[in-house]
Amino acid sequence: MDFNLTSLSFLNESKFNSIDTSKVYDIVIIGGGPAGLTAAVYAMRKGASVALIAKHAGGQVAETSGIENYMGYRYINGLELVDKFKDQVLHFTIDYDEGGEVEAIEDEGIKKVLLKDGRIIKSKSLIIASGKRWRKLGVKGEDEFIGKGVAYCSICDAPFFAGKKVVVVGGGNSGVEAAIDLAKVAKEVIVIQNLDKLTADKILIDKLNSFTNVNFLYKTVVREIIGDSFVKTILIENTELLQKSEIDVDGIFIEIGLVPNSDFVRGVVELNSNGEIIVDCSCSTSARGIFAAGDVTSVPFKQIIIAAGEGAKAALSAWEYLLNEE
Amino acid sequence: MALFEEKIQQQLKEILKSMKEEVTIVNFTQEIECPMCRETRLFVEEIGSLSEKLKVKVYNFVTDKEIAMRYKIDKIPAIALLDKDEKDYGIRFYGLPGGYEINSFLGAILELSGKREPIPDELMKRIKSIDRDIHIQVFVSLGCPHCPAAVSTAHRLAMENEHITADMIDANNFVPLSQKYNVTGVPKIVFNDKFELIGAHPLNTFLDVIDRLKDYGINID
Numbered sequence: 253m254d255f256n257l258t259s260l261s262f263l264n265e266s267k268f269n270s271i272d273t274s275k276v277y278d279i280v281i282i283g284g285g286p287a288g289l290t291a292a293v294y295a296m297r298k299g300a301s302v303a304l305i306a307k308h309a310g311g312q313v314a315e316t317s318g319i320e321n322y323m324g325y326r327y328i329n330g331l332e333l334v335d336k337f338k339d340q341v342l343h344f345t346i347d348y349d350e351g352g353e354v355e356a357i358e359d360e361g362i363k364k365v366l367l368k369d370g371r372i373i374k375s376k377s378l379i380i381a382s383g384k385r386w387r388k389l390g391v392k393g394e395d396e397f398i399g400k401g402v403a404y405c406s407i408c409d410a411p412f413f414a415g416k417k418v419v420v421v422g423g424g425n426s427g428v429e430a431a432i433d434l435a436k437v438a439k440e441v442i443v444i445q446n447l448d449k450l451t452a453d454k455i456l457i458d459k460l461n462s463f464t465n466v467n468f469l470y471k472t473v474v475r476e477i478i479g480d481s482f483v484k485t486i487l488i489e490n491t492e493l494l495q496k497s498e499i500d501v502d503g504i505f506i507e508i509g510l511v512p513n514s515d516f517v518r519g520v521v522e523l524n525s526n527g528e529i530i531v532d533c534s535c536s537t538s539a540r541g542i543f544a545a546g547d548v549t550s551v552p553f554k555q556i557i558i559a560a561g562e563g564a565k566a567a568l569s570a571w572e573y574l575l576n577e578e
Numbered sequence: 579m580a581l582f583e584e585k586i587q588q589q590l591k592e593i594l595k596s597m598k599e600e601v602t603i604v605n606f607t608q609e610i611e612c613p614m615c616r617e618t619r620l621f622v623e624e625i626g627s628l629s630e631k632l633k634v635k636v637y638n639f640v641t642d643k644e645i646a647m648r649y650k651i652d653k654i655p656a657i658a659l660l661d662k663d664e665k666d667y668g669i670r671f672y673g674l675p676g677g678y679e680i681n682s683f684l685g686a687i688l689e690l691s692g693k694r695e696p697i698p699d700e701l702m703k704r705i706k707s708i709d710r711d712i713h714i715q716v717f718v719s720l721g722c723p724h725c726p727a728a729v730s731t732a733h734r735l736a737m738e739n740e741h742i743t744a745d746m747i748d749a750n751n752f753v754p755l756s757q758k759y760n761v762t763g764v765p766k767i768v769f770n771d772k773f774e775l776i777g778a779h780p781l782n783t784f785l786d787v788i789d790r791l792k793d794y795g796i797n798i799d
């Protein structure tokens with residue numbers, strides 16, 4: 253029996269306060285991944301009044317099993333690293349909210365952050381570090397059958413497909429990792445990839461090829477997910493032959509990469525065609541006093557160490573902005 | 579044979595040091611023909627030995643039928659957590675809370691011991707105003723990183739309002755039950771058999787669902 257303990261989060265005598273909606277903060281940070289948490293440490297050390305809102309502490313790192321490229325650790329479990337990040341933030345007295353979700357932002361000089369639960373937080377400057385989330389296929393039936401055969405998290409949901417026939421959409425690292433998790437329990441796994449080959453790392457592809465219950469459909473896309481109370485059939489199309497066909501399946505795992513969480517800033521700051529917030533090398537966005545960092549931005553390469561570095565930079569830029577404003 | 583490695587044991591001891599008051603762990607088991615019952619008993623006994631503030635009571639589901647009924651335990655392995663006065667808030671774990679669920683288990687122990695993070699006033703008002711019986715079942719798998727958050731939210735609601743009871747259920751331990759609720763994605767959160775949420779949701783979404791239950795006349799459970 254394994255125990256995936258997030259020990260440090262318990263050890264902190266809570267030094268953080270709830271967010272104060274009557275006050276105007278110096279800096280409000282949206283996001284609790286590596287970018288947001290690093291920004292918080294830098295901003296607190298400057299002595300700014302700071303609030304941090306995170307829907308899920310740790311962001312993508314909390315969903316990563318092992319990390320081998322964050323300096324200082326040859327290997328560290330994702331949750332363990334999140335713990336260490338959080339510990340370093342909660343060492344300061346910060347106004348902190350976990351679980352709250354930002355719905356919109358208004359920029360009237362003073363920035364207003366509107367939360368889904370109705371709270372409105374005011375600030376002189378903002379750091380947006382809201383990262384990325386799993387991309388959806390965007391086909392008919394996908395939303396309707398979430399949790400009813402449509403799944404995204406293989407380490408969570410693979411056990412429910414023991415002895416069943418499942419499809420994995422996506423041939424990159426996350427798709428192949430999901431296919432490996434599923435091949436261990438399912439009767440049959442079909443990997444559907446839009447390109448003519450897998451794009452995952454070789455080490456993962458070799459591992460997947462060691463299973464005998466996995467089949468591949470290349471140059472193929474999913475057009476529709478069909479079922480009644482559960483997924484029953486998927487409609488696929490071969491993009492070369494333009495041939496449509498149906499396959500009967502018990503489940504479909506969608507592993508086709510990530511999209512930026514930038515919907516709530518659309519119209520307030522400029523985005524690129526991928527929906528990423530456009531930033532310059534000081535993490536400034538197109539709006540004065542609004543900074544952005546990490547995976548949600550146009551900065552190339554999405555990695556923990558890069559997001560953390562960008563978070564630091566955004567906090568220092570925000571601090572400089574506040575000094576110049578006064 | 580120890581369930582916890584030395585390193586984890588030390589970490590658990592550290593964590594449990596921040597308990598404020600005593601907590602009682604009540605375990606229902608049956609030694610034969612019950613998957614994970616033995617392991618769950620060992621688990622509560624080992625955890626209980628790591629803090630003076632933890633009391634452990636182990637009952638036999640069959641021979642201690644009356645006690646099981648008093649705590650409304652209908653399946654095993656089961657764990658109920660009680661506060662220092664052995665008051666029952668309806669906090670249950672069905673199946674061994676291993677994997678990521680160790681975190682929701684420890685969280686519930688600490689919160690029940692009195693170490694709680696404040697809930698924003700507006701949300702607290704909504705929680706306190708719930709005046710009908712609400713039973714929340716959170717189906718999880720132990721390898722699911724975002725499941726403990728859903729379990730902790732449900733358990734916290736149970737702590738704050740006596741009309742609310744909340745279960746963690748290891749879906750892979752209770753297969754027929756999970757099939758009954760068509761669990762193929764976790765966390766799956768079932769409210770009074772009437773409404774369900776899939777995935778991790780913030781506290782206010784839980785409260786929105788509970789509000790919607792008002793439109794139904796009868797309470798189930």
Ligand SMILES: Cc1cc2nc3c(=O)[nH]c(=O)nc-3n(C[C@H](O)[C@H](O)[C@H](O)COP(=O)(O)OP(=O)(O)OC[C@H]3O[C@@H](n4cnc5c(N)ncnc54)[C@H](O)[C@@H]3O)c2cc1C
Pocket residue numbers: 282283284285286287288305306307308309310311312313315316318319320321322352353354355381382383384385426513516545546547548554555556557559
């Ligand atoms: C499976 C997987 C494995 C990976 N492995 C590695 C690896 O080995 N090494 C490596 O360097 N990188 C790895 N990465 C990439 C790395 O995790 C990301 O680059 C990094 O987490 C980005 O950090 P971030 O802070 O920008 O965003 P995120 O980690 O995405 O965090 C975003 C934060 O914003 C919050 N948020 C989003 N929207 C809202 C909202 N509306 N309101 C409030 N809060 C919101 C989220 O809850 C979260 O707290 C991996 C990613 C994945 C998915």
